[in-house]
Amino acid sequence: MKDRKKTLIIISAIFIIAILFVIIFFLNHNKQNVNKNNIKYDVYTIPSQQNIFLDGEVQYSKKVNFTEDTTKGTIDKINVEDKQQVEKGQTLFTYKNEQMIEQYETLTQQLNNIQTQSNTISSEQNNMQVSGVNSEKSVQQQLNDIKDKRYTTISAPFDGIISITADNEDNTNKIVLTLIDPKKQVIASASEKDILKLKVNQKIKISVYGTNQEFNGTISSISTEPSQSQVTQGNTNTSSNLIQASGANVSYYPVYIDIDNQQGIYPGFHVQGTTVNESExxxxxxxxxxxxxxxxxxxxxxxxxxxxxxxxxxxxxxxxxxxxxxxxxxxxxxxxxxxxxxxxxxxxxxxxxx
Missing domain, CATH: 2.40.420.20 (conserved putative lor/sdh protein from methanococcus maripaludis s2 fold)
Structure with missing residues (x-):
């Protein structure tokens, strides 16, 4: 009985060992297949393009302050009203120069006298007649020179909306009126490290800090002059807070961005522009x-x-x-x-x- 039990134990042990060998064989076989068909290698992911961030401000695309020019005389008439919409070429106001008007009247009287005297000179007085002709030409030339200086018309350089305020002092110059193009743009600031990575017509994503609003923009122009307290574009003087407090040894340049969205934003809203280096x-x-x-x-x-x-x-x-x-x-x-x-x-x- 004991021998039989011992034999069963041996047989069982042999059976278990055999099963273990079979399991190990299949595991090794599968492992070889895995190693063969599912090789583990170092996979490299090519990094995404590096973002370029631009801090900026929403501003009117064009804004011109017309200051009084005393060399043209005094304001004779303002032809527009506050908040009036005007077209390019429309008369905004006119100057009247009293000094030129008086001088013109004096010269006109002189010319009339010369012409009257010329008509009474007899045909024998040829020398006097030549002298009268020369005087007449000289006075006429002076009249032509000052004719358009009596009144000077100031016209709108572009379509826009008039702004006339009571507080119209700009330093020592009196602001007659302001013409604003209501179309808005973003004036952003790019560091010298990023400015050469940008180009005209490049697309930029704009995010408004205050409202979390997002919209698209396109770079319209890039300045090659570092930011100043006043940014000038064409005839447009636009206030800009683009001077950066950080990085004293880094220059920043204005970047002008046309924006698709014109609703729900006002001049002065601060934004961030995000784009990439398209040449990367x-x-x-x-x-x-x-x-x-x-x-x-x-x-x-x-x-x-x-x-x-x-x-x-x-x-x-x-x-x-x-x-x-x-x-x-x-x-x-x-x-x-x-x-x-x-x-x-x-x-x-x-x-x-x-």
Whole structure:
């Protein structure tokens, strides 16, 4: 009985050992298949384009203060009213120059006297007649010179809305009126580190600090002069708080941005613009590039499978290359590929990293 029991124990032990061998065999077999078909390699994700941030302010696209010019005389008549909409070329106000008017009347009287005297001179007095003709020409020339200085008309340089306020003192100059183009724009500030990364017609995303409103914009112009307390564009003098307190050794430049949205924002609203360096190229490790008879390519990871992608590159530094064609930002590639890799191989992207 004891021998039989002992035999059963031995048989059971042998059976269990056999099962363990079978399990180990299948595990090793599956592991080989995993290693063969689902190779774990270092997957490199190409970094996204670096954002460029611009702080700015919503302002009118055009705003002109017309200050009184005493050299033209005194204000004779203002032809427009506060908040009136005017068109380009429309008369805004006129100057009257009393001194020029008086001088013009005096010269006119002189010319009349010369002409009267000229008519009474006999045909024998040729010398006097020539002298009278020369005097007449001289006076007439003086009249022509001051004719348009008696009254000076000031016209609107663009379509806009008139603003006339009681508090119209600008330093020592009296502001007659202000013409405003109600279309709004953003005047932003770009540092010298970013200014060369921007270009005209580049798209920018605008975020309003106070309302969290977002809309699109397009760079219309970029100044090559550092920001000052007053930013001048054409004939437009626009106040701007673009001087940066931080970075004393860094210059900032005004960037003018046309905006799609004109509703729900007012001049003075502070905003942030976000864009990218459109000339920036994707950068990849030099170790990821294969060279096959002069044709450079990398292994792209697409849907967890390998894909051979030819590309055009140029040197960036001792470690990285810039991709001119073949790859995009955020693509995933094999950082250190091997000769055994084949098109269609499965890749465990869980091993990815930069």
């Amino acid at each position: 190229l994707p950068k990849i490790p030099s170790s990821s590039i294969f060279n096959n008879n002069g044709v450079k390519f990398v292994w792209l990871v697409e849907n967890k499978k390998l894909k051979k992608v030819p590309l055009e590159v140029e040197k960036y530094n001792s470690t990285y290359m810039q991709v001119k064609s073949g790859l995009n930002f955020d693509d995933k590639i094999i950082k250190n590929p091997s000769d055994e890799m084949k098109e269609g191989n499965s890749i465990d992207t869980a091993s990815s990293g930069n």
